[in-house]
Amino acid sequence: MFSGGSYEEVARWLKMFLNSHAKREHPRIEAALEDDDARVCYAAQLHFGERVSPLMEFDYKDVAAHRGELAWCADLAQRVRREARALLAGSASGNVATRR
Numbered sequence: 001m002f003s004g005g006s007y008e009e010v011a012r013w014l015k016m017f018l019n020s021h022a023k024r025e026h027p028r029i030e031a032a033l034e035d036d037d038a039r040v041c042y043a044a045q046l047h048f049g050e051r052v053s054p055l056m057e058f059d060y061k062d063v064a065a066h067r068g069e070l071a072w073c074a075d076l077a078q079r080v081r082r083e084a085r086a087l088l089a090g091s092a093s094g095n096v097a098t099r100r
């Protein structure tokens with residue numbers, strides 16, 4: 001259904017997916033997605049005010065191949081919501097944002 005796609009298309013899908021599921025925990029959580037210059041992976045973090053989740057890394061080929069699979073998406077949604085809840089709780093896994 002949605003498998004495959006260009007690097008940019010998959011990045012847009014991933015960012016929307018991450019935001020959609022993180023915002024189910026709190027509407028002010030935002031997902032930030034960075035890509036690498038070699039265009040083989042993405043790095044994502046959730047932001048809530050000054051708090052930032054640990055880095056989540058995703059391989060482009062893996063996301064492109066599985067984004068149309070319900071079970072894979074359900075597992076990813078659970079992971080994102082778990083990180084969002086930890087961020088809201090201010091747990092040790094949530095870090096204070098650093099300026100670049």
